[in-house]
Amino acid sequence: MNNTADAIVIGGGIIGAATGYYLTEKGLTVYLIEKDYLTAGSTGRCIGGIRQQFSTELSIKIAMESAKKFATMKEELGQDVEFHRGGYLFLAHSEEKKKTYLQLIELQQRMGLDVRFVGVDDIQEIVPGINTEGLLGGAHCTSDGQANPFLIVHGYAKAIEKKGRVVTYKEVTKINVNADKVISVGTADGETYYAPIIINAAGPFIRNVSELVGLDIPIFPERHEALITEPMERFFDPMIVDYREDGCYFNQKIGKGSIIGCYTPIPNVPGLDAGASFEFAKEMGRRMARLIPKLSTTKIIRQWSGSYEMTPDGSPILDKTDIEGFWIVGGMCGHGFMLGPEIGWLAAEYVVEGKTPYDISEFALKRDFSRREVMK
């Protein structure tokens, strides 16, 4: 079989699939190579939240453009992706948090986002039964939402296959370079696939894959746990985000109404360990029931963990490298699902046209990594 493509994308998560899809749309024959099954990495372990409330102009723009892409995906990919604009509600339990949200809302509104600060009475209507103790209000954006990561990646993959190939259960173990240009990749079973463009979209494994060409890319895995509850009647719509030190975030899935959620561990947990802990189930249950007391008797039916792919400054890396044809697209810092469609589109534009339609120099590989995102 002829194993030659215009571009090879390593990694069958949202970033690799979206990039492969938009490259295909631009007329390239793409091979998407995944070491396991599609969505086996972080994408299949995420909770499917989509928000546009970020803290820099670039991240807000990318999130807003991505949300537009989620909204038209059903028609574009020819399948339902369970996109639902249920909103995001960031709760403020301190004057400091309230001030931060008010400042961010100003920037977000200036960029055209339908976000506003809501009082406690409004919050009680948005989330019936919420515990209002210590609550000062919240940042609410009704056009944020949720979607199904599995359906989306499979939708993109189907579109890639119209022209190219989706190769699963093949780990890229070699990247062949000649005169500082990529020429092919080798997989663990001895196959070789050729392309002049190779995109490393291996999520939390980007650093390992980059080591195959001797590059040290600052993307580090960090373990995050999640859980889902038994089905129940839907009684609230948004992703509720409680950013207190012992806070959490969760929403209700459309369809069966199960609650899906996580919290960010302090201190963070570096590494690729995908195990699940009893501590998380117990603590997450406590935190959810503190916010909505009636959840104290709700049963958890499954828990798991996955990796955030962290960069030192909290922003992605989308750039070429010193090796001609070798690109890095990742380091999504826990926002890869929601930003994925626009990041994939930008990556395809950059690779094919040599530039992006708007400035993304904040995502350059060679940058000062000391600045940080506020609305993580």
Ligand SMILES: Cc1cc2nc3c(=O)[nH]c(=O)nc-3n(C[C@H](O)[C@H](O)[C@H](O)COP(=O)(O)OP(=O)(O)OC[C@H]3O[C@@H](n4cnc5c(N)ncnc54)[C@H](O)[C@@H]3O)c2cc1C
């Ligand atoms: C618990 C949890 C909840 C989250 N919730 C959200 C959320 O609500 N919203 C949001 O936007 N984001 C969320 N995220 C973050 C989001 O899941 C990630 O940012 C996103 O999935 C990253 O996508 P990716 O395609 O870069 O990586 P991945 O999905 O990890 O894809 C990379 C793929 O590369 C493959 N691979 C690695 N090495 C090789 C190799 N050598 N050869 C071939 N293939 C290889 C892996 O198997 C993997 O499938 C969450 C993450 C976790 C863990």
